[in-house]
Amino acid sequence: MSQRINNGAQPKAANAIPEERILDAAYQLLLTIGMQRMTMADIARQAGVSRATLYRRWGGVREVIGALTTREWSALTLAAMPADGLPPGRAPSRAQLVDGVVRLVRLIRVHPLLRRIVELDPDFLTPYLLTRRGSNTNHQLEMLETALRLAIAEGSVRAGDPALLARAVLLTAWSFTLTGPVLTGEPDGSGPESDRLDEELRLLLDRYLDGAA
Known part of the structure; x- marks a missing residue:
């Protein structure tokens, strides 16, 4: 695929290359050879761009994969969580919230990207579990906190600090996602x-969030 791209056109300027194309190339390489064996030159060839183009955006392979996982998990979060189907400001019910979290756990757990990282490059996940919060974590916490705040006000979720409840729900979801298999x-x-x-x-989750419990 990369040869066809390279033979058909010269590499474009960095601001003319869609990021999606580069991330799609990294996705295919990760599934094929894994992160440890992947180089920026591999990604450049697969995407039909120059290495200089990649380095203007990312410092190395791990940063590219970080952007890729952000894209994938963000899309799954938006697809799974109930806010998409609700009018602005409308509180999700506890059941909708719980369904969304369980759906998200299932979607991420079976995703080929996560399965390949766990199989070949599990150390990539360590910083996000032990030392720092990634952009996906912040995004998921923000969505959960907003939904919980509305649900608490509506009465379907017990009273409590929505930020604290969001952290507890996300920690539980992580364990079922990563350790469940x-x-x-x-x-x-x-x-x-x-x-x-x-x-x-x-x-x-339902019993933890139940306002009648």
Whole structure:
């Protein structure tokens, strides 16, 4: 694919290259060879751009993959969480909120990108789990906090600090996303045991947020 692109046209200026094209190239390389073996030259060839173009945007492969995971997880978050289908300012019910979190856990857990990172490059995840918050974490916390604040005001979620509740919900979701496949014995994150575990997550979150509890 990269040869066809390179033979058909000269590499374009950095501001003329759609970022999506570069990230799509990195996605294919990650699935094929993994992050450890990937170089900026590989990404440039796959995307049909110059290495200089890449380095004007990112400092190295890990930064490119960071941008890629941000794109993928942000899209899944927007697809899974209930706010999209609600009028502005309308509070999601507790059931909608819980359904959204469980759906997001399932979507990310089975995503080929995460499965490949866990298989070949698990150390990429370590900083986001132990030392710093990434942009995806901040985005998910913001969405959860907003939804929880509205749901608390509406009465379907118990009274509490929405920021604190959002952190607790997200921490729980992370454990089911990353460690769930280890405990179920389903390394691809899908199957009957994973489905059963998702139902336990639904019950756990519903009771945790229940205003009548």
